[in-house]
Amino acid sequence: MTSPSPGGDLNTQVSWAIVGIAVTVLAVFTLAWTGGTLGSGLTGHGWQGPPFGLSTVGRLASDGPGQLWPGTPPAAVYGGMLALLVLLALPCALVARYFFHRAGAPKGLAGRRELAAMCPKGIEARARELRPTLKGREQLHPDETGNLLGDLTPNGPELRSSYEDVELDLMAPRAGKSTGIAIPRVLRAQGAVLLTSNKSDVYAVTRGEREKEGVVWTFDPQGIAHSPRAMWWNLLGECHTIEGARRLAGHFVASVNDDTAKKDFWISAAQNTLTALFLAAARGRASVADLLGWLADPADRTPVDLLRDAGLVAMAEQLQGTVRGAVETRDGIYETARQTVACLLDPEILAWVTPQPDLPEFRPDVHVLGTDTLYLLSKDGGGSAAGVIAGIADATMRAGVVAAERMGGRLDPPLTAVLDEAANVCRISDLPDLYSHFGSRGINVVTLLQSYRQGARVWGEMGMDALWSAATVKLLGAGLDDADFVQKISTLVGQHDVKTPTINRGKEGTTRSYSFRQEAVLPPDKIRALPKGTALLLATGIRPALIRLRPWYKEPGAGAISAAAKAEAAAITERAARRLTGVSFQKPAPAGPGSPYRG
Numbered sequence: 001m002t003s004p005s006p007g008g009d010l011n012t013q014v015s016w017a018i019v020g021i022a023v024t025v026l027a028v029f030t031l032a033w034t035g036g037t038l039g040s041g042l043t044g045h046g047w048q049g050p051p052f053g054l055s056t057v058g059r060l061a062s063d064g065p066g067q068l069w070p071g072t073p074p075a076a077v078y079g080g081m082l083a084l085l086v087l088l089a090l091p092c093a094l095v096a097r098y099f100f101h102r103a104g105a106p107k108g109l110a111g112r113r114e115l116a117a118m119c120p121k122g123i124e125a126r127a128r129e130l131r132p133t134l135k136g137r138e139q140l141h142p143d144e145t146g147n148l149l150g151d152l153t154p155n156g157p158e159l160r161s162s163y164e165d166v167e168l169d170l171m172a173p174r175a176g177k178s179t180g181i182a183i184p185r186v187l188r189a190q191g192a193v194l195l196t197s198n199k200s201d202v203y204a205v206t207r208g209e210r211e212k213e214g215v216v217w218t219f220d221p222q223g224i225a226h227s228p229r230a231m232w233w234n235l236l237g238e239c240h241t242i243e244g245a246r247r248l249a250g251h252f253v254a255s256v257n258d259d260t261a262k263k264d265f266w267i268s269a270a271q272n273t274l275t276a277l278f279l280a281a282a283r284g285r286a287s288v289a290d291l292l293g294w295l296a297d298p299a300d301r302t303p304v305d306l307l308r309d310a311g312l313v314a315m316a317e318q319l320q321g322t323v324r325g326a327v328e329t330r331d332g333i334y335e336t337a338r339q340t341v342a343c344l345l346d347p348e349i350l351a352w353v354t355p356q357p358d359l360p361e362f363r364p365d366v367h368v369l370g371t372d373t374l375y376l377l378s379k380d381g382g383g384s385a386a387g388v389i390a391g392i393a394d395a396t397m398r399a400g401v402v403a404a405e406r407m408g409g410r411l412d413p414p415l416t417a418v419l420d421e422a423a424n425v426c427r428i429s430d431l432p433d434l435y436s437h438f439g440s441r442g443i444n445v446v447t448l449l450q451s452y453r454q455g456a457r458v459w460g461e462m463g464m465d466a467l468w469s470a471a472t473v474k475l476l477g478a479g480l481d482d483a484d485f486v487q488k489i490s491t492l493v494g495q496h497d498v499k500t501p502t503i504n505r506g507k508e509g510t511t512r513s514y515s516f517r518q519e520a521v522l523p524p525d526k527i528r529a530l531p532k533g534t535a536l537l538l539a540t541g542i543r544p545a546l547i548r549l550r551p552w553y554k555e556p557g558a559g560a561i562s563a564a565a566k567a568e569a570a571a572i573t574e575r576a577a578r579r580l581t582g583v584s585f586q587k588p589a590p591a592g593p594g595s596p597y598r599g
């Protein structure tokens with residue numbers, strides 16, 4: 001469209017300048033006249049003001065307020081003017097701030113109205129539908145209604161995901177994964193907690209608070225937090241069925257295979273052999289140490305005999321066929337299998353998965369029904385106990401599914417599973433397939449990865465695509481440097497119309513026309529340059545939104561938590577020093593209110 005410009009020539013510009021000056025003078029005089037009269041009246045010197053005219057403007061400028069408000073102290077007049085100025089400036093500043101924030105917010109992203117289901121009222125209503133224990137209660141704590149994601153930019157409100165959502169977070173190192181996501185999730189959890197990590201920072205910050213809720217179980221076979229061994233988990237406990245044995249074998253295979261979607265002959269054959277050996281050990285009541293002996297000596301017929309005694313003839317025949325095959329093939333399969341479980345050759349790691357008469361046993365089926373906390377800590381790289389970590393994490397989440405089915409379909413309170421460094425220390429091969437199922441069972445899973453490519457390296461492109469699709473809430477933080485992935489995100493965020501003016505000057509004056517063009521809401525370079533502490537929120541059925549994460553150290557009560565974290569960090573340092581000097585640890589049993597393991 002075309003419209004004449006108000007500043008088309010010099011005469012028009014001068015006219016508008018005169019009008020502007022006149023309006024400004026009138027506004028200032030009105031403020032001074034009203035404020036002076038107000039000050040005079042409030043101090044008891046009368047409400048009669050000077051005439052409201054141009055003569056008063058000149059007298060006020062030349063003689064001051066004494067001649068215009070006779071008998072009124074100048075301080076009272078000036079005080080009234082100042083008070084009125086403040087009263088008018090405050091709402092104007094609030095209105096200006098509102099429009100400034102609206103102008104500064106990226107156009108084309110979701111706002112408060114579109115995110116109503118994730119705002120406090122909407123998420124509370126959803127929580128009452130999902131959690132029967134909340135029905136009938138008038139007041140709910142915000143943490144009972146859902147998981148805090150952050151604050152909508154630029155000025156709120158806070159947004160939460162429901163307990164049926166499953167979350168995938170992609171952020172670079174030191175972009176706020178621990179401080180803004182992992183630690184708050186653990187601190188605010190309502191039910192049982194499961195955390196995996198390759199560092200001790202989340203453990204140190206949250207341990208003290210979680211001890212107030214229940215038993216704290218620390219599975220630390222490689223000394224990440226240098227915790228004394230105060231528990232054991234039965235590695236073969238889930239291997240009495242072929243499915244359970246195959247799943248455990250898959251976790252060990254995945255720990256050494258970067259892409260589970262691409263298994264060569266040796267990897268597949270090693271998984272089949274491990275499945276048979278795990279099943280034989282579980283059915284035959286053998287130990288993990290016995291299983292390692294069978295792997296070291298393929299000619300040992302004990303596992304074949306145990307499988308036959310258990311009635312698993314087909315499995316026994318398959319294992320025997322592997323043993324009787326060509327020597328080169330048999331040795332290749334067994335060597336591959338030995339490599340996958342090599343971490344169990346470390347006696348320190350083996351002790352954590354071997355029955356210990358003087359220590360309590362961790363039982364996943366009991367854990368998911370309470371408010372206890374399980375920390376699973378392991379290094380990544382060579383010698384990693386990732387296969388064991390994945391096994392116990394998978395057993396715990398599967399126990400949650402069974403418990404949910406017995407409860408009528410959903411855990412209440414929900415189980416919170418924070419899989420930090422999932423691609424390094426918790427490679428559950430079929431996690432993408434289980435993701436959406438967990439959400440429907442009240443198992444709130446949060447998977448933290450450094451990049452999309454890191455996940456694709458573990459689960460394959462198709463597996464990572466499935467994980468991405470199954471996650472109902474996705475947070476993309478700072479430091480995403482994968483150009484192809486960032487371009488895809490920019491496409492998903494979409495485009496918006498940009499109004500572009502064009503000025504045309506001619507003999508008849510100046511006209512202005514407007515045209516519209518499509519522009520990306522968030523170009524790839526802006527997504528890559530997201531500031532630390534912010535994240536792009538992608539929720540199912542809602543346009544993307546930009547949020548600010550809420551780091552734990554900026555929340556109420558952070559001082560006490562920080563003090564406890566420093567004490568725990570000091571204790572970790574002391575335990576590390578003792579381990580280096582060879583001083584043995586005392587092995588305290590887990591303690592906590594109402595624990596079924598106490599005594």
